[in-house]
Amino acid sequence: MSILVDEKTTFLVQGITGREAVNLTRECLDYGSKIVGGVTPGRAGRDVYGVPVYDCVRDVVKHHGPVQGSVIAVPPGFTRDAAFEAIENGIRLIVVVTENIPRQEVAQMVELATLRGARIIGPNCLGLITPGECKMGGIGGPAANTRQAYTRGPVAIMSRSGGMTTEIASTLTAAGLGQSTAVSIGGDAIIGTTYAELMPLFEADPETKAIAIYSEPGGRMEAELAEWVVAHESRLPIVAFMAGRFMDEMKGMRFGHAGTIVEGKEDTTAAKIERMEKAGISVAERIEEIPKLIQKRLAEKR
Amino acid sequence: MRFYEYESKALFRRHGMPLGKSGLARSADDARRIAGEIGGPVVLKSQVLSGGRMKAGAVRFADHPGEAAAHYDAIVPIVVNGQKCRAVLVEERSGVAQEYFAAITWDGRRKCPVLVFSDMGGIDVEEVAEKHPEHVSKTHFSSLLPVTPRIAKQAISATGVSGDALNRLTPIVFELMRIFLAYDLTLAEINPLARLSDGRFLVLDGHIDLEAEARGKHRKLLDELGIQPAETRQAREATPFEIAGAEVNAKDHRGVAGNVVEFDGNLGLVIGAGGGSLTLFDAVRKHGGRPANYCEIGGNPSVNKAKELTKLILSKPGVEKIAVMMNVVSNTRVDIVARGVIKGCIEAGKKPADVIAVFRIPGAWEGEGFKILRKYGVDYCDRSVSMYEAAGRAVAKMKA
Numbered sequence: 140m141s142i143l144v145d146e147k148t149t150f151l152v153q154g155i156t157g158r159e160a161v162n163l164t165r166e167c168l169d170y171g172s173k174i175v176g177g178v179t180p181g182r183a184g185r186d187v188y189g190v191p192v193y194d195c196v197r198d199v200v201k202h203h204g205p206v207q208g209s210v211i212a213v214p215p216g217f218t219r220d221a222a223f224e225a226i227e228n229g230i231r232l233i234v235v236v237t238e239n240i241p242r243q244e245v246a247q248m249v250e251l252a253t254l255r256g257a258r259i260i261g262p263n264c265l266g267l268i269t270p271g272e273c274k275m276g277g278i279g280g281p282a283a284n285t286r287q288a289y290t291r292g293p294v295a296i297m298s299r300s301g302g303m304t305t306e307i308a309s310t311l312t313a314a315g316l317g318q319s320t321a322v323s324i325g326g327d328a329i330i331g332t333t334y335a336e337l338m339p340l341f342e343a344d345p346e347t348k349a350i351a352i353y354s355e356p357g358g359r360m361e362a363e364l365a366e367w368v369v370a371h372e373s374r375l376p377i378v379a380f381m382a383g384r385f386m387d388e389m390k391g392m393r394f395g396h397a398g399t400i401v402e403g404k405e406d407t408t409a410a411k412i413e414r415m416e417k418a419g420i421s422v423a424e425r426i427e428e429i430p431k432l433i434q435k436r437l438a439e440k441r
Numbered sequence: 442m443r444f445y446e447y448e449s450k451a452l453f454r455r456h457g458m459p460l461g462k463s464g465l466a467r468s469a470d471d472a473r474r475i476a477g478e479i480g481g482p483v484v485l486k487s488q489v490l491s492g493g494r495m496k497a498g499a500v501r502f503a504d505h506p507g508e509a510a511a512h513y514d515a516i517v518p519i520v521v522n523g524q525k526c527r528a529v530l531v532e533e534r535s536g537v538a539q540e541y542f543a544a545i546t547w548d549g550r551r552k553c554p555v556l557v558f559s560d561m562g563g564i565d566v567e568e569v570a571e572k573h574p575e576h577v578s579k580t581h582f583s584s585l586l587p588v589t590p591r592i593a594k595q596a597i598s599a600t601g602v603s604g605d606a607l608n609r610l611t612p613i614v615f616e617l618m619r620i621f622l623a624y625d626l627t628l629a630e631i632n633p634l635a636r637l638s639d640g641r642f643l644v645l646d647g648h649i650d651l652e653a654e655a656r657g658k659h660r661k662l663l664d665e666l667g668i669q670p671a672e673t674r675q676a677r678e679a680t681p682f683e684i685a686g687a688e689v690n691a692k693d694h695r696g697v698a699g700n701v702v703e704f705d706g707n708l709g710l711v712i713g714a715g716g717g718s719l720t721l722f723d724a725v726r727k728h729g730g731r732p733a734n735y736c737e738i739g740g741n742p743s744v745n746k747a748k749e750l751t752k753l754i755l756s757k758p759g760v761e762k763i764a765v766m767m768n769v770v771s772n773t774r775v776d777i778v779a780r781g782v783i784k785g786c787i788e789a790g791k792k793p794a795d796v797i798a799v800f801r802i803p804g805a806w807e808g809e810g811f812k813i814l815r816k817y818g819v820d821y822c823d824r825s826v827s828m829y830e831a832a833g834r835a836v837a838k839m840k841a
Contacts, residue, residue, distance in 0.1 A: 162772070215654070241625040241655040242547055243584055249552050250585040265771065280771030280805045288769055288804075300716020302739065305804070306768035309824050326715055329552050353716060358549050383719035385726055391676030394702070394735060395715035397654065398549075424727075426720070427827040 141269035141320045142295075142340040142347070143232060143258075148273045150208030150232070151199045152177045153221045155187050160212040162277070163236070164188055167210075169282035170274040175203040178221075196228040208232035210266060210276055218262065219244040226257045234276050235261035235331065239397070242329045249331050259331025263396065265301030265323040278323055279305050292317020294433060295341045295375075297334050298353035299326050299360075299396065300382075306426060307351050307380070314430030319347040326355075326396025333360045335367040342373060349433045352379040352420075354411065356386045357399045361411040365418035376436030377420045378429050384408045442651045442674040445488045447530050448666045449647035452624075456616050458644050463532035469510040475531040476509035482534040485512045486646075490674060491522040499526065502534060523677055535643060540633035541602075542566050543614045544648075545621040548581060556580045556618060558596040562633035576600050588622060590615040609642050610634070624662060625655030682757055686736065689749040696742030696773065698750040698781075706731025708798065708839050709754040709763035711747075711782060714739025717768035717828070724832035725764070730839060733760045741773045747781025748788065755789040755796065762798040764835035769824055775802045775810030783817055794818035798838045801831035 154160045155177025164187050167174055174190050176199035183194040193199050200206055209225040211218060211233060218237045225233050226248075233252065240262050252259045260267060266276015270289040278301065279285030288309040294316050298304040301323040308318055322337060324330055334352060341347045354361055361379075368377065386394055387407040393400045401407055412422050421432045444452070447465050454460055464475035465488070476483045487499035494500045499519045503509040509531060517526050540562035548555040559577045561569045570577040578599035582592045593614035597607055613634060621629040628650040635645050651659065656670075663670075673679050679687070682703045690699025697714070708730050712721045718737045725732050734754055738747065754763055765782050767773070779800065786793040800814055803824035814821040822831055 159772070216658075239654045241652045241658065242627070243622065243625050243652075243655075246547070246552050246554075246584040250583060254585075277772050284769075284771065284805050298716070300714070300719075300768075302714045302768040302770065303716035303720065305771055306717070306828070309769045309803075310827070313825070328549050329547065333550075355716065355719060360549070363550055380720075382716055382723060384723045386719070389676075392702070393653075393675070395719050395737065399715070399719070425724075425827065425829040427829065 140344050140346040141272065142337070142344050143267060143320060143322070144208070144269050144273040144275050146272040148208060148275065149173045149175045149203070149206050150210060150275055151175060151196065151206055152190070153196065153209055153211045153225065154213035155179055155190065155192055156182050156185070157212055159236070159277070161187055163210065163212060164190060166277065166281050166285070167274050170285055172273050172275060175199065175206055196224045196230065200228050206230060208234065208275060210234045210236060212236045215239045219248055222248040222259065223251060226251050226255050231257045233257060233259045233331070234264065234266045235259060235325075236264065236266065236276060238263040240327070242327065245327060245329045249329065252331065260322060261325040261331060263327045264325035265304065267320060267322040269320045270318055276323070277301070278321065279308070288312060289321065290317040291319075293319060293346060293348035295319050295347045295350045296321035296352075297337055297350065298323055299355050299398070300353055303353040303382070307353060307429060310426050311351065311430055316430050316433060319344060326398055328358060328398040334364040335360070338364070338367050338371070338373065341375060342371070347375065349437055350375050350377045351429050351433065352377060354379050354381050355396065355399045356383045356401050356408050356411070357406050359405065362405065362414050365414045365420065368418045368420065376433065376440065378423055378432045378436065379415055379420050380423045380426055380429060381408045381412055442653050442656065443490050444649040444651065444666075445490065445527060446486065446646060446648070447488055447528070448668065449649040450644070451666055452620065452649060452662070453644055453647055456620055458613060458616060459642055460644050461533040461535060463530055466513055466529045466531050469513040472513035472529060472531050473506040473510040476503060476506040479531070479533045483509055484532050484534045485509060485516060486530045486532065487516045487519060487521065487526040488528045488530055489521045489524045489526050491524040494521055497521045535635070536638035537633070537635045538638045539636045541610065541635070542632045543617055543634055544628065544630035544632065545618055545626075546628050551581055553581050553584055554618075554621060556582065556592065556596045556614070558600060558614065560600045560602050562635075566632070582618070584622065588618055593618060606636060613642060613644070624659050625652045626650060627652050682734070682753070685753055686750070689746060689753055692746060692749065693743055696738070696740035696746065698738045698742040698746040700737040701753070702735040704732045704734055705759070706733045707759050707761045708835060709733045709757065709760040710736055711738065711751055711754060711763055711765040713737050713767045713773065717766075720768070720828055721766050721832055724829045725836060727829070728833045728836040730832065730836035733757055738767065738778065739773055741777065742781070744777055744781040744784065747778050748785040751782045751785025752789045755786065755791060762796055762835070762839060764798045764832065765800045765802065766828065766831050766835075767802040768828060770802060770804030772805070774806040775804055776806045776813060778802055779810040779813045783813065783819070798835035799831050801826060801828065
């Protein structure tokens, strides 16, 4: 088992003829993902590595039956409408790769998705992967690199950084710990799916036995996770890595992702670490400590 | 991106918000003239991108134009929380009967805007919320469905305000909600919103933050308010080194190589990407290293961009070596970064093998990248060396 995507998952790519989207399409196809179509307005009739291009999401759905997902890789000014188009055409899993979208537009996308029963991953993310079955987005890069970093196994990954998702997977793989599903959730202040919102899915997935998390200053996502874990008496041991500790003394400065800024005490790594530890989440000082902390936590459970 | 008070008020004025008579003074003579035109007592307020003006003495009251001119000279040199005074707002001073607070911001957990209202304005709203929770209301609203005045009415009414005050406040708070949504703001605040002794309601002070990502979308408004594209409005002003980094990044649209932040150490950092940079910066400091800068590379920048970034960092006074490090890369090519960094060292007149303390970028095209690094005798490592260990290796070389 896994969450959100598996070998049967079909998806389309919106903005498929763009430079990054062409690369992403190639990588996903090479990995074995099922991309059934692409959309770029005015480019109907072309193809990208054999994937047919249409003008509208409606046409992809019409020609290729129900499609589960969409990867949106269009410029920021067009992203909200692309997401609306996917949602209103029955797409239920939407990965938004695009960066630099004002949060009001993100909030609107998320609100419509919620009204229609769809889920958004991102924006500003690299997508998600169930190793050996489906890679949806740029996560892991070219197929050969993806296979090197990601292997199948019991550990889920949730990360606010796309690059660090793969760094953690690579570290777990080297220690003999494979992954069930890894999700790059995005680095913006408002995102479609937070750690806490993924928890019920991992909780219900029998393959997932533990979770590794990459976290940063800014926002309340870690507090929300800590509350969820306590309230639902989660069966899953969680090990978190917290980056950006130097930012605690640099109030008001934005580093890295759009959502990464210390505005108040709650945003600091110190406050987040304290909250997570109180909820029973182990916090690693270095990435390479994650595998042994997970093994330790798994051994304690037995 | 924070607005100065006078800019916030210019935006409020365009939307018909009730504001007192005021003028912006850029000299003591201006202050004297504006005070004379207003007639009667005035307040002079430093235009500075920080709270805490009153405490710092950057807000003063004057009864006649001569006093206003003297206060101007006293206010201008005052630095508030590291922020300099840009000009002085001279405003009519009014007798206040009651102060209210209204602000709209984003709730990242609920993923929608939240309107915070209090009938105990003028002071810190967090403090009021703690001591008098019944005087603060928090009202979430949709960013998708129509926004109507009933949301503002409910928020105000929830703090116990009724009668004429409720009906006078509702349109002002509703307009603030519309402004918040119309310009992609991350904060729209009026504090205080005052009921004067003569019965009028006035916006006495305002605070607006516009989302950096939406600057392009609202260029026309920013132009009209006189806000230059180069103004970063960060917590501290950008240094020439940081501005040069932004220029490198703007050179072409491929990938990111920039976002530099200046520090005072001796180890230059060419690091990426978003999360990797944070992780590596922490690691260097944990090992006792002194970073000369923070930066970000990612999204597969061109050779030229990586080269220019390297040259910029090497040109910074006090930089002895650079560490080139990233997490396992997916969409950035190791060979392209390697080529750019080596070119940058050579063009800066340095030997790559001497000046690159460590190169740790594993991932896409690493075979090609490592070949180039071997050719130039650069100390590199693959993913079997952790980010933390690589940072340690660089710091050890600085101490040797």
